Amino acid sequence: MSTISYNKSIELLYNVSSTNGFVASAENTSNYNRVWARDGVICGLAALASGDKKLIETFRITLETLANNQHEIGTIPSNVMINEKTTEVSYGGLAGRVDAVTWFIIGICQYAFHTNDNSLIVKYEVEIEKALFLLEAWEFNNKHLIYVPLSGNWADEYITDGYVLYDQLLRIWALKNYNSFKKSEKLALKIKHIVEQVESNFLPNSNKDKFHERAYNEIKFNAYLPCSFSPSGYKNQFDAFANSLVLMLNIGSDFVQKEIINFSFTLAQSTKLGLVPAFWPPILESDIHWDLLKDNCKYEFRNFPYEFHNGGSWSMVNGFFALGLLNHSEHEKSSIILENINNANAINEYSFYENFNTDTMAPNGVSNCAWSAAAAVLLHQAINNNFKIVL
Known part of the structure; x- marks a missing residue:
């Protein structure tokens, strides 16, 4: 099963390879037939893991497409569509996409690490520096955490906003990667400040200054870090993706990370798919945040309970969860997650659905979704060939 699934995943990555980079899906769906920043970089990480020269070249082209369409103020495109007649560039829909910027920097650096080729970092140093300056501006209060609008990242129809954990962690990862090349005391100090602020504001029992002391004192902390906070x-x-990044980046104490591992894996095993949901618990119509969730969609509402971001299960997210497990030597648990990812991707003759209803197992979103395949490739190579993302 594992070999067949791996080969099918590689096949899909070939199918989503275009002359301008990785597109989000092999389906002829307009919004997915584009080069996306986060999707493209995650597919690129899988390409690097695979060692496939053609896929790695597609990753390089993906990064160049993003860099060449950077906004003059530093914003990296959420997605780009290029055809014979025109180029359409989107920096976000209802709000801009903050994580496009950090994924771009991570992608450039990971490409350099794994190919032993720094040429893209040299070529796009100005673009990277502009992106980093923009992230600094997005702090607004110069206190080291970026402020993310509603709809400002991959969970673009969910309720997170303000100081979103996922985005702070991606920034730490991006800065650490870039500083491996720059060796800058300024960058090293910035990383230190951001980590301190994350640990002060998202971890329990912190005795350091908080952004929002009153709100911090009222929250009931669980066996994981909360997804976001704001003035409200x-x-x-x-947030499974964010807490997976906590495990990958070793944020907090060993105790905190063990708590996250135990909670997340137990949650995954309690579901029919054996996968951790993207966000949990699902928001129901009777919950306080339902109206905020219900109105946050540009076209049609998709975040029904147990679906999409609202408690849906994504192969892509589980790939990063299992990488977090591997970072803590949880090899057996990560292998179980890989098997469950492969089983999900194989539904309906390897349709590689975007996500699934966690309650019913019904598929949601587009089929032939590129980063569903990328998760399987990345994790397969990490488990079987010791491929390591540089953190």
């Missing part, structure tokens, strides 16, 4: 208080849903 904390949102305490479990």
